[in-house]
Amino acid sequence: MNKILVLGGSGLLGTAIINQMNNYSNFDVYSTYFQNPMLFNQHKSFKLDICELDNINNILNNLKPDIIVSCLRGDFNKQLIAHIKIAEYLKHNGGNLYFFSTANVFDNDLSKPYYEDDFPNSHTDYGKYKIKCENTIKEILQDSACILRIPQIWGKNSPRMKQLLKSLNSNEDIVVYPKLFHNTNTDIMVARQLCYIINNNLKGTFHLTSEDVVNYKDFYNELIKGLGGNNSRIQENFEEKGYFALLSKRNNEFPKELRLTNKLVINYLINLH
Template sequence: MHKVLVLGGSGLVGKAIITELNKCKEFETYATYFQIPIPLNQNRIVKLNIEGLDNINSILNTIEPEIIISCLRGNYDKQLILHTKIAEYLKKSSGRLYFCSTTNVFDNDLTKPHYEDYLPSSCTEYGKFKIDCEKRITGILHDNACILRLPQVWGKDSPRMKELLKSLTNNEKVIIYPKLILNTITDVVIAKKVSYIIQHNLKGIFHLAADDIISYKDLYNELIMGLGFNNADMEENFEEEGYFAILSKRNNEFPEQLGLTNKSVITYLIN
């Protein structure tokens, strides 16, 4: 039995990972939350406020996790300190850290999609913060740090989906970016891939994304039509352009049933 601690367990990705790991008898899953309750045994959840980092050592020493999955959000400086402490804790016991990163680590170059072996370069505070975390974690844990970069994440109950449905229901304008190319993934598929990575002790950097890319306009047109809003008020914005997308060279390391296309993401969301 391996003790797993999910940081940020009340978020979209965190909740999906907890649900998936609970299917595996080899994992004893714990999770942190800040305000929103987590659907988990009350003895296995603990409140973590990254604005006050005093309790992270207590959490680690009490639970003694062998594996930590970070889906945290919040203040960048505090997160960097917290992830440093976590990495240093895991180093003592050869534990593993799985860190959720982002497409934004490549947002300084939108001329092409990016793969795992491309050098990150960001022009945004968010992207630079994630790069700093990636470097800090891997510098301490080396092969025991696994970087999980994510594109635009969707789920049936995701904030992105809720916001879109709210706009459509209220006949509000939906902004479309015809010149932007991207890719997506669902919370459920992220969770299944993370579980597979952990169980098979896969290492390094993973781009957990659909196997293909799609234009922002096509994605939203197909999704909105599939949801039954044929007369939606959509406004095109041509200011954002380029490839805000990651692709993977490691898809052959996963079973075929974990493959994903943007079309299958749309199908999942509308059914």
């Protein structure tokens, strides 16, 4: 049985991952939180402050995880130090690290979508932090590090969904970008894809994303229409343009039921309400 520690387990993605992993008899799942205590698996959750290295060391040394999944958030520099400590622990004791990264590692040039083997280049602090984390983790752990880049993530309880529903109910402006193309995934699908990667011992970098790219405005219009927001207030912003999107050369490594399009994401969200 694999003893798995999910860092940032109380967030959107962490919660979905824990719920999915609990369906597998070969996973013994533990998690960390910072501000919001876990509502489930409370006896297997630990408060983690990335500012305190002793706190991180105590959790690792007491739990002795075989696999660590990182969905951490917080101060970039402190996160980097924490990930170095985690990677060094796994290198010394054996184990794999699954690190969630982002499309922002490519945000310096939005002229095209990006694949796993494209060279990351960012102009934002967030993107630069993720690139540094990716490179440092891979340098320490080599093949025992798996980089999982994700696009815009939606879910039943995602901040994006909550804000959209609030705007529709309150008749507030909804900002869309007619000149921007992007793609998406759901928290549930990412969790299922991660479990498949772990169970099949897949290695390297993955873009866990839809198989297609869609216009930002068109995506929102179709989603809003499906949610019954026919009289919604749409505000168009033409400043953001280009592609903020990930594509994958590794889709064929997943079974059909673990591959999706932006249309399927929209249908999933509509059927939740």
